[in-house]
Amino acid sequence: LTIQVTADETSGAYAPPLGAGLLLQLLRDGRPRTRAELARAAGLARSTVSGRLDALLSAGLIAVGDEGVSTGGRPASRFAFNPSARVALAADLGATHATLAVTDLAGTSLATRTAQLDIADGPEPVLGWLIGAGRELLAECEQEETKLAGIGIGLPGPVEHSTGRPTNPPIMPGWDGFDVPGWVSAELDAPVLVDNDVNVMALGEHATAFPGDDHLVFVKVATGIGSGIISDGRLHRGAQGAAGDLGHVLAPHGGDVPCRCGNTGCLEAVASAAAIAAKLREEGLDVAGSMDVVALVRAGNMRAAQAVRQAGRDIGEVLAACVSLLNPSVIVMGGSLAEAGEMLLAGVREAVYRRSLPLATEHLRIVSSVTGAQAGVVGAATMVVHHALSPAVLDPQLT
């Protein structure tokens, strides 16, 4: 037996390369620092730090801030991250609606737009809209196209991450294998990052609301059910990019309820907004989708409240397996049905705490999404920011 090593397992991740990227990572917290402070924190010679800072200054990514107190002589310059150096175009494309935003490199939104838009129209009409509306938004907030650091896009189906192409997406006719990055960057000259919508939401929620939690599961409960898994601070995509498929796990009380996937008893078939709406219609209520369900719960309708709470229990029973397998520190409930608030959360918590070992739930929090309806667009901006400020982009060849 010969051991082949692909990554360092026991002593943590590789140390980041000590270049401009590392200095920028240090400065991302917003606190201005002197050359001496940066050299100390990065473990670099001051002469090396000066060279890297010059490169970041000329790229506009940092600015010289207020003056520090020197130990004598003239005061030392302080350097700070400049989030307005570049902008991101972020798109959350759903089945029937789209949200678009221009943000700065801190993820702060400068302009947003929403539209009714059918993903089933195919890639060229939908992406054509994205480009047209994106240009209008850039103009609206007075940003040149040349300031674009990248374009982030979340799509409602599986995406091959390395190429940005959708793979057999069930509700996206015409999109299978379409070169989304190629098509978009032919129009807007910037890196294009594409991922599945729930992965994108997990990224955004993690980066904005739970940056300190390395193990997070984001659950989207809407017409369907899916999840995005953050493992050791990074998105877990799996071998074919199909990870996080919570909706087609067997629900312990799923019985023989048929699911659109061809199987029976799937979680999505019993606990999605579509399943709840169908159940309430059978009981004579006038319910089309998740918005109606949420409205009924908020209006105090007992049947709707019971149905949502039971859905929470069903989801919680599957999440209990997820807790045992992954030991996350936080589970975030998002998607349109999460707007039913405590009623859904209570069911989820009840089942997760009943079915999990004490060690795994001792410090576990189960909460509603902080980014809420903005989760998708926040996540799409996050993809761009992560990419634009990564050492791999800033230090492509450390010399």
Next chain:
Amino acid sequence: LTIQVTADETSGAYAPPLGAGLLLQLLRDGRPRTRAELARAAGLARSTVSGRLDALLSAGLIAVGDEGVSTGGRPASRFAFNPSARVALAADLGATHATLAVTDLAGTSLATRTAQLDIADGPEPVLGWLIGAGRELLAECEQEETKLAGIGIGLPGPVEHSTGRPTNPPIMPGWDGFDVPGWVSAELDAPVLVDNDVNVMALGEHATAFPGDDHLVFVKVATGIGSGIISDGRLHRGAQGAAGDLGHVLAPHGGDVPCRCGNTGCLEAVASAAAIAAKLREEGLDVAGSMDVVALVRAGNMRAAQAVRQAGRDIGEVLAACVSLLNPSVIVMGGSLAEAGEMLLAGVREAVYRRSLPLATEHLRIVSSVTGAQAGVVGAATMVVHHALSPAVLDPQLT
């Protein structure tokens, strides 16, 4: 909302630092290379490469191999990894037995020993045995203690990875919070790496048998049931190091069978070797544990075969959730019950393929462990090798 970035999500992991560690990673495949080849592969100046190679030569980690063909003048020297430069002491400590090995840096075993040993005797007697037997093994294969690159230890309970201390281990009285690395390294002066036994097995199986599979789930089926999860090539430990706890997930047909954890219907309560043995005893068969079950299956006993196959189905139903959530490319069945071979695998495959979406199982392999009974000790050696040859150890301060 402000985006905080903790790791680069979209453009892959950080590039490794370009030092001695990187050169060694390149040389680990065993192929000798010239300075020019290494400089090209690493993207480094030849003068930098020469400096790094000198450091590795003086540490004995590489050797000058055969001569390469130069484009004129004298032939160029080739450098190759020298796995016999250092040795690892690897220990697999089970509930009632222990396996110890000395290996070189390629993981090749130089000497091994097994012993009956009760983990419940407490840390000092058990670790005292490890140190005594370890010294004898080193002497047996004529290796000085100063050549020890590290000591890897797998323990049958949860371990806090950062400190190497067991945390509330159910079958290890006296071990809770015990400073295993501190105690061992006071006797043998080398880095001590400690982890849960199933995590260690997953590491070893991944490194030796499936180095190309970045997403792997190793399942141990013995007296209990547990799993080790490799995510993106790295062990997924979770927020409290409790990840991979497959045994206490609700089995879809678990019903109200009581489990030692205090819950009912856990997978371990219906499909572990202990559960199968209890069931076969009820049917009048003389069965003490997994070895008896395996012997009966191998002897063609139909009741035992049926019981193992049904256990495989129960395990497969829980693994189907694992497949949907994690999308691994390989599931490895290990532990003593896996020695029942195809009977267990057939049940697992049947249930996994029935309950999973086509995209997630298209390229999925479900196989028996290649390292078999050696999985624990191979994994413990892997921990040491990964640590000793990691850039973090070889390039603690890249300058």
